[in-house]
Amino acid sequence: MPYKDREISKLYYSMGDITEMFNINPSMVRFYEKEFDILQPKKNKRGTRLFSAEDVESLKIIIHLVKEKGFTLQGAKDYIKSNKSGVKENQRIIDSLEKLKSFLLDVKEQL
Numbered sequence: 512m513p514y515k516d517r518e519i520s521k522l523y524y525s526m527g528d529i530t531e532m533f534n535i536n537p538s539m540v541r542f543y544e545k546e547f548d549i550l551q552p553k554k555n556k557r558g559t560r561l562f563s564a565e566d567v568e569s570l571k572i573i574i575h576l577v578k579e580k581g582f583t584l585q586g587a588k589d590y591i592k593s594n595k596s597g598v599k600e601n602q603r604i605i606d607s608l609e610k611l612k613s614f615l616l617d618v619k620e621q622l
Contacts (some may be wrong), residue, residue, distance in 0.1 A: 533574055602618035
């Protein structure tokens with residue numbers, strides 16, 4: 512597999528990476544960190560937040576529920592708490608379908 516085709520994943524993502532990835536403000540990420548227990552980024556000695564891949568997945572779930580599905584914060588907390596494994600599985604399926612969609616759109620453009 513050529514280098515450019517491989518997806519590069521980091522061990523930890525910075526706040527800048529996260530805000531760029533999800534197109535949200537850093538204050539929103541910090542707010543979600545306070546509100547949701549599943550989002551627990553590590554902090555280094557300087558206090559810089561370092562988000563693991565699991566934190567990125569958790570943030571995807573939170574943003575999907577709050578922004579796209581229209582859940583309230585309390586509703587999203589309750590939904591995640593009651594159906595933790597199902598929520599992660601649903602997000603994994605959504606991610607794979609979005610990748611498939613982008614692939615098919617690329618194929619369509621090449622035709």
